[in-house]
Amino acid sequence: MAGHVNMMDDVLISQLPPDILKSSLRALVSQNSAAQKIFVEHVRVLLKASLPAYASPSELFGDKPCYAQFLASIRCLFTSKMAIESFPYIPLAHAQWHPNDPLFSALKQACGDIVQAIQALKETRPKSTEELRERLLSLSNAISNCESYCLSNSLHFPFARAQLQVVDALQLIFPDAHLRQHHFNRVTNATGTMDVNVDGSTYDILEHIQLGPLKVPRILNGLWQLSSPAWGTASLDKQHTDFEQLIRVGFVATDMADHYGDAELVYGAFRNQLAPEISSKVIACSKWCVFGPPAKPVTHQFVLSAVMERSRRLGGRVELLQFHWYDYNAKDYLRILVELVKITKTHPHLVSAIGLCNFDSQHTEEACQHLLQETNEIGIVSNQIQYSLIDTRPSIKMEAVCQKFGIKLLTYGSFCGGFLSDKWLNVNAPNVYSEQAQLTPSQRKYFDMINNWGSWDDFQALLRALRRVATKHNVDIANVATRWVLDRPSVGAVIAGTRAGISNNSLSNLKTFSLTLDAEDTKQLNGYALGTNRAQMLYNQIGDCGNEYRQ
Structure with a gap:
């Protein structure tokens, strides 16, 4: 049947307006991995x-x-x-x-x-x-x-x-390649360093947590958006200007990864132009993500080389290195974690602390038990997972595992790609694949999560509840959504996506720390997020935390 196209479909394809054809193709390739490969x-x-x-x-x-x-x-x-x-x-x-x-x-x-x-x-x-x-x-x-x-x-x-x-x-x-020296540099002060000061008045407002040796604000800057120009493209100058603003208000911790485009390079270039007294306060959180069987045997040198590559791209130490593994049946990840924890002791100039990324509850516990057995310490300070008023799967098992071993959760998706905001209150559901919708990849991703959680009418009811709480406390809907996640057991910090050089929500995010949800607020929001067994429903449908990245 190869090459056969239903005659009516062929007529439809040939006659569809380009915008509808593009929307249909996006829907097809996003919902069918086999079709994506063929395409x-x-x-x-x-x-x-x-x-x-x-x-x-x-x-x-x-x-x-x-x-x-x-x-x-x-x-x-x-x-x-x-x-x-x-x-x-x-x-x-x-x-x-x-x-x-x-x-x-x-x-x-x-x-x-x-x-x-x-x-x-x-x-x-x-x-x-x-x-x-x-x-x-x-x-x-x-x-x-x-x-x-x-x-x-x-x-x-x-x-x-x-x-x-x-x-x-x-x-x-080509490590031996001879490269011409480039001259580009940001405008700096006479010492050749950026003159950026942390605003003490706003810095004191921030809440902080301890991740091993690191004191970290409870909102991190997230650079996933540098993975693709679909979020917009900005110059290095504009990106650095936004990073300066984030540091000024005290958001000194930034999350990135080895596969987030040039995020490590961009942030490393910025950090290394800061005055030493400021750069010493900046916390670079990156990731080593293994998406398939390693090409080389898992040895100490293999692990050390991966750490050195992250450090090289950042032009210095990785304060928090988070590890993602592709298949729990391939147990090499346990040895890798042991080596990573040891490297924080033997090479503290390369990496300060080790975390996990998208590990489920069972294998987070397995990793902690193995590290205790091999090194006499947990050695893991965090696990980065999705957690929001929409996705409450961590409440099923993950929170208990983290409390047992003293691990903090670093959560992404807590804004649902921006859907948990006033912008989407009292509006119709978007056609996420259309040109006119102008949605980002993250919004398409989290729109699917909303549909798994409930209907668009259910989501509107949640937004109205958030608006009532936000009005009561004179804050934004996004602040309420963030505060609810921060108040959950074992949550250390929320990662706020940063479209560096394009938009900056640092002042709005600061309002989260002036907000205290009372018992009535929390009970009302829990009813939407956890009521009618929504967490268990999502857990049964999608699996435990991070399972969607291993299917």
Whole structure:
């Protein structure tokens, strides 16, 4: 039956308006992993058969510029896992522009394209061929040439993030590569460091917890949004400005991961330009995520190399390294955890504390018992999981395990991708796959969670309850949702997604710490979150914490 398309479906596909066709395709590939693989492979075959034609600078940036269409064709290459093939096409313009020029906006977007193309390359762990070395070096040199051109013509350099990412790929794949030194640097004070001070008046408002040796605010900045330009693209300058604002109000802990695009590189570049007395207060929480069988035997050196890679990308110590494992039946993860805990003692300049990421209750307990047996200490300070008024699965077993072993929960999804806010009160359910909805990947993800939890009418009832509590305490709905999670047993901190350089909710998030839910508030919210056996229903439907990432 290969190649057969139902005749009526064929007519439908050929006649549908583009926006409906795109929406339908998004729905298909998001709900069917087999269809997603077929879709990408089919696209790859067609693209390989008709690679884009090279365009000269005069064509790209001339009287009738075509760089927008050209960039779109490049995106199709690297997003369909043809990263290496996309490199020769990436244009770096030598042309005059000004900050409000459409060309400058396109170049900033092209910078994000390079970041994503290199990230796609790194995640495939390619062979270190001479052809790949030459292509990466050529791209690196082109970026450096563009930087020199910008400096000599007093132009803003738009490729700073791309520069960090390309250099990192070369260091990762070709450690012996000779790289040209780049000159890009943020505007700093005379000592060459950023002059950022923590605002004592707001810092005192924050609540803190202890994670092993770390004193951490109970709201962390989350950089998942740097995984994709779907949340928007910002320059390194704008990202650093937002990080400065977060530190000023006391949000000094930031969560990222090895696969969150260039998050570690961006944050490391920022942290290492801070004055020493400020950078010593900054807490970098990253992750080592193993999504498949390791390519090498699990030895001490294998684990140490993974830690060193995170430290290298951050340009210094990882204060909290969180570990994710793909398959509990493959017990190497227990040995890895033992080695990680030992490395915090033998290499404290590389990593301070160890946590888990998306571990379920049974295997969190198994890991703690194994560490006690092998090292005479728990050694794990946290587990990062999803927890919100919508997803209350941790209340079934996880909270009890954490209390037993003294582990704190770092929770994501506590805002449900922004759905737990006034913006969504008294509005109809969105069509999450349509162009017009303009939803982010996180909103699509958490919309599914809402549907698992209840109907959109049920969700509206919860938002109305949150609004009543928020009005009573003169805060926002998001503050109430956050406060409820923070008040749950064993919850240490909530991770607030940060669209660095695009939006900043630090002042709004501060209001969470001025809010105390009384018994009436808590009882009312518990009725929506935990009542009618919702937690057990989700647990039965999805599984324990993190199970959705192992199905």
